[in-house]
Amino acid sequence: MADIRTQSLKKPVDVAEYLFRRLHEAGVRSVHGVPGDYNLVALDYLPGCGLNWVGSVNELNAAYAADGYARVKKISALITTFGVGELSAINGVAGAFSEMIPVVHIVGCPSTLSQRNGMLLHHTLGNGDFNVFANMNTSISCNVAKLNHPSEIADQIDHALRECQLQSRPVYIMLPTDMVQAKVEGARLDNPIDLTEPSNEPEKEDYVVDVVLKYLRAAKRPIILADACAIRHRVLNEVHDLVEKTNLPVFVTPMGKSAVNETHPNYGGVYAGDGSHPDVKEAVSAADLIITIGALKSDFNTSGFTYRTSQLNTIDLHSDHCIVRYSVYPGVRMRGVLRKVINQVSASELAVHPSPTVSTQVNKTDDGSQTITQAWLWPRVGHFLKAKDIVVTETGTANFGIWDTKFPEGVTALSQVLWGSIGWSVGACQGAALAAKDLGDRRRTILFVGDGSFQLTAQELSTMIRQGLKPIIFVLCNEGFTIERFIHGMEATYNDIAQWDFKALVDVFGGSKTSRKFTVKTKDELNKLLTDDAFNAADCLQFVELYMPKEDAPRALVMTAEASAKTNAQRE
Template sequence: MASDIRMQSLAKPVTVAEYLFTRLHQIGIRSVHGLPGDFNLVALDYVPKCGLNWVGSVNELNAAYAADGYARAKGISAIVTTFGVGELSALNGIAGAYSEHVPVVHIVGCPSTISQRNGMLLHHTLGNGDFNVFANMSAQISCEVAKLMKPAEIADQIDHTLRECWVQSRPVYLWLPTDMVEKKVEGQRLDTPIDLSEPKNDPEREDYVVDVVLKYLHAAKNPVVLVDACAVRHRCLVEVRDLIKKTGLPVFVTPMGKGGVNETTSTYGGVYAGSGSSPAVKARVEGADLILSIGSLKSDFNTAGFSYRLSQLNTIDFHHDHCVVRYSEYPGVAMKGVLRKVIERVDLSKLSLGKPMNGVVNEVTKNRDDSSTITQAWFWPRIGEYLKQGDLVVTETGTSNFGIWETKFPPEVTGITQVFWGSIGWSVGAAQGAALGARDMCKDCRTILFVGDGSFQLTAQEVSTILRHGLRMTIFLIYNEGYTIERHIHGMDAEYNDIKKWNYADFPTVCGATEKESKSFIVKTKDELEKLLKDKSFNEAKGLQFVELWMPKEDAPRALKITAEISAKNNARTD
């Protein structure tokens, strides 16, 4: 009787599932990743009813990787798994999203509230009556956990959790019991969008920080800008662009910030990663008397083994929730507001730019030797000439992540990489998600994936999902006989770094691809690659293209060798 009375009090009753999936649509999600399981099946019936596309990956780990890639391309994503076995399989991907500040909504279909209350011995449980154990695990890698157990509270919980996902740019966890899926909540709330605006800085504190920043900027003789991961992840690239455009300051990116600025401008200087940088980049950045560091994430691989040589006395750090000027920290003063006022108030007549920049070029001729062998040193600059405006470029942990440093991007290229979490195999699923995200934004752009053979073998099944959705993608699989980055850290000839060679070019066919859906190529020489990269049909293809690209087993990008050597030394430290 009580529930009947409550339903009559709702102005516009809708089911919990309809409310949740409508909210996902309203915040920009158009495709939902995940896998079916008996605890989420009824909820999944509502996905198409709310204007969403169900993706369906081949396993939960790949689905989580794909949700990560979708969010990087489109802004935010969602994945649905089932209780226990499904959600745990996804956790590696969710942890990577948390580590790298990627907003993913993880929805877990779980047993009914009655089953939980009675401690029933259900499948997918540990058999101990504890239904909270998996949610407790996810709490460590989520910025918000919401258990949707009481209909009167569910709408508020959903709205709050989705806002936190967006504002904090990190995963959230929604626990949806089977008996709550079709309970009714107030649908009239859906007429008012969730407020996704970021909290404003206190004006007085913000103005104070701006004044301090400008004091040091106007006094500097050789300032530079360094753009890092959180400038991308926390949506600060418009401010970065406007700052560079107005001031003409030299700008560099970190490996995790690559793609965050227009690399074709004369003010762009390249990738800075401490000792892994080119000598010219290292000299310019480390010789600066002021570094405006935007969104830094100083992990080991992002800094080439913590090899930065930057004085904090010469650094201003802008973060999504605080700023640091030299050794003074300003909690709660976020970078977006500060940068916007710096742009508005900077006095160009007081600004010194130091030595003029010459821009960056793809050093193809310089790195081409007389052999027919495709080398890492030649390949990555050559790829810079193959890429075109608007491409999505996904690089795998390993040679690709380090090689892409030597590639100059055309304008509006989105770089997608997982340098910090570094889970091998991530890129195959992430590329699927990124390509789908681009298509959901009505962008007819190419998604180009660079992945090593070792990484590919971990998540190769996701090629099936790429084909099923007819995504536009070119996969460059680097065949170099195993785990190259591990070889350079330790065990160049060790058996544990070897893998079984597959017939990689046949893999799309194994996944059911027709000749119309996919084309495969085996490329072993520079001339063969040149011919392929210049081929018009290859450049303009709409479906899947799979390139098995042969490279020497022991070859690696310059930056990888340097970083691997430093990593090996760090691993061996005993004090």
């Protein structure tokens, strides 16, 4: 039967080749993962399809790296082996689902014959159930494709990649060993997958636009607030055009940082409820209409749910629905609404008030000592950054400190505020740096990670060195898990870590001849380093141990940690 079916194909092509050529078409150039016997034959097809095999140190780091790669390249691929490999990666994939990152997770699995016969194979639970791991992934994937039947496989692959792109979430593809070289219709590759976003129903869209314009024109103090999903669902051009057309003040949330050009005169700063600077909090609280674009009102994104805004004064635009005050319009996507509002509105018909002035206040935060404090560091970083840098911040002090860093134009900020998996940033940095390399960019990738977080995923430094990547890595050495200390247990031993010689790892992982290492303990030493031409050029991997006080934290972290502790202690 297989031979008869193959003869009916116009351009027979192996399943693995079809899958990997489609990945290349979607924009993937490097594939993260760990080899295992159920995926080895498939990996042989990567070079012929124009894909680079990264070779990660473990599956969890590979998933983190795929997350970072996708944030820069707009899609990524991860290959693991059945059971042991995919379960090691599942936390990273869950984070990508939570944060809406398009990752294609391909799992090499036992043959369809082995599955039908319930064979007692390695990497299984020993109960003959070969669907158990796929079932685990259903809640963290927007599509699950089990490639068991050649006649369906091409459709399954195309559909999975489309869903991954449109929903901006992971998909799970289960590739049995006997399907790797099965034949599918290669003629389909002559036509690209349709990745265009569905259009709104015109009458619904026009109605929502009319309602939005009605409230916008009537407002006395309207503002714009850009959040994470504006980035994830690729409407930043619309955000920019809306700001230009309306001349309204625009703010970002912590997860929305870098969604707006922070050098634009209308940019008013980071709004996170009580964690905001006073002038930002005052400006947003005074608004009688807030147009939120891609809002994601999680606890750490709102400083512990401390928003002081009324839904009565809010228009929420989302990827698959819109909410105007208390009216919900399902199925009306924000892109179409934004574009029509931009086309139909004029700044002359709106009440426009100036934005708060955002400046890099290094002098105001200098306490006169040589101690590198959190309050001083993050404004100082704003002077070090360049246009189009990629800035990766770890859950903890860096995630909160970066709120006080004013970005140059075109900076891309990567953080994991919602999922908040400690150690994510090291893998994400590798993926982001590799994505920039694959794009042919000379952009710098800069990582800020705490010493505790770095210890969880330090091995990824090895992958960076192996791939010839050139990130600048700042390890903030402050003796443990600072964010946990401020939530609970300032002196508790469970928030302590072993004191490593961090920069020695560069040599351990093979970077002694290709990397540079630094130890910085004073403001003068940091200023000297940040103004050094060779350091700024970032022509090799550069690793900085940056020492800071143990009980010091960014102001936003302190506020959010207090709110988090209260939430954790709540009872019915």
